[in-house]
Amino acid sequence: MKCINIKELSKQFDQHIAVDNLNLSIEEGEIFGLLGPNGAGKSTTINMICGLLQKSKGTIEILGKEQKGISDVEIRKNIGLVPQDIAVYEELTAYENVNFFAGLYGLRGTALKAAVEEALGFVGLLDNKNHNPSSFSGGMKRRLNIACAIAHKPKLIIMDEPTVGIDPQSRNYILESIKKLNQQGSTIIYTSHYMEEIEEICTNIAIIDQGKVIAEGSKEALKSMVTDIRKLSIEMASEAKPMLDDLLLVPGVKHAELNGAVIEVTSSVEVNNLNMILEKLMAQQIEIQGVEAQKVNLETVFLTLTGRTLRD
Numbered sequence: 001m002k003c004i005n006i007k008e009l010s011k012q013f014d015q016h017i018a019v020d021n022l023n024l025s026i027e028e029g030e031i032f033g034l035l036g037p038n039g040a041g042k043s044t045t046i047n048m049i050c051g052l053l054q055k056s057k058g059t060i061e062i063l064g065k066e067q068k069g070i071s072d073v074e075i076r077k078n079i080g081l082v083p084q085d086i087a088v089y090e091e092l093t094a095y096e097n098v099n100f101f102a103g104l105y106g107l108r109g110t111a112l113k114a115a116v117e118e119a120l121g122f123v124g125l126l127d128n129k130n131h132n133p134s135s136f137s138g139g140m141k142r143r144l145n146i147a148c149a150i151a152h153k154p155k156l157i158i159m160d161e162p163t164v165g166i167d168p169q170s171r172n173y174i175l176e177s178i179k180k181l182n183q184q185g186s187t188i189i190y191t192s193h194y195m196e197e198i199e200e201i202c203t204n205i206a207i208i209d210q211g212k213v214i215a216e217g218s219k220e221a222l223k224s225m226v227t228d229i230r231k232l233s234i235e236m237a238s239e240a241k242p243m244l245d246d247l248l249l250v251p252g253v254k255h256a257e258l259n260g261a262v263i264e265v266t267s268s269v270e271v272n273n274l275n276m277i278l279e280k281l282m283a284q285q286i287e288i289q290g291v292e293a294q295k296v297n298l299e300t301v302f303l304t305l306t307g308r309t310l311r312d
């Protein structure tokens, strides 16, 4: 069954169209990635799915039922939202926080107690259950945020950039937890502008830009869209400021950017232009230490479709 079926969804804020006739279909059991740069419309879409924001136009079906907008409380019981901004009460303990949110979904008595303990155990916070989140690290707060969203065992869990601003250990913990929640039967929607995370955990992906889905499919299908592209990393002997516009004059070169002492060039595979690229740099007195060809990744897909990088 389809977990989500969105048709022609739009959201307009005054004159600004944040979500623009977006169509999206997600099957049950997936870890589905929404990848897009800042401001692409990911959070706005999610807030409409969860019924936290009124849509301007379109339909959203969740598990076969049409969502009736912000008054549709029933549908929310099937959804667990981990919002982008941490939403926990600092003056309550970790236990009381999860207890509060799970209670909102109608759990009571021993079922509520068991659900709270299980959720805290799942995110590795049982030993800290009587502590207030004000004493927690950023990663622990994020994990508590997740426990609050999953205790009522929702069929659909939506995570809006849950790894922003945390240490690598907590990040790995969260990514592993997502895989486990999925194995236990939940469908996951995961938004991020970190393409590495999306590549690591997601089964299918939609790339969103300017409120629209610009590409959708499995990682392999998306990458196969750009088999005619290659990426070159040219390492300079020391940090310099090459004139990148010069490289764009070389036939086949589509994009060039600087990352410290490395120049990243995206080019068509059909043009044999490495010599010309290197000549342009040498003409600028740039000393080259090494050249490496990279595999196509989702960033390349985005770049090819939009002419911009995910973090422009």
Ligand SMILES: Nc1ncnc2c1ncn2[C@@H]1O[C@H](COP(=O)(O)OP(=O)(O)OP(=O)(O)O)[C@@H](O)[C@H]1O
Pocket (backbone or CB within 6 Å): 013, 016, 017, 018, 036, 037, 038, 039, 040, 041, 042, 043, 044, 045, 084, 193
């Ligand atoms: N309440 C609002 N009022 C006016 N404009 C808004 C509002 N919420 C979002 N926007 C605008 O809508 C666009 C989409 O924002 P949204 O937060 O959905 O993007 P996003 O893809 O989630 O980006 P990010 O990765 O930065 O969270 C942006 O241009 C944003 O400024």
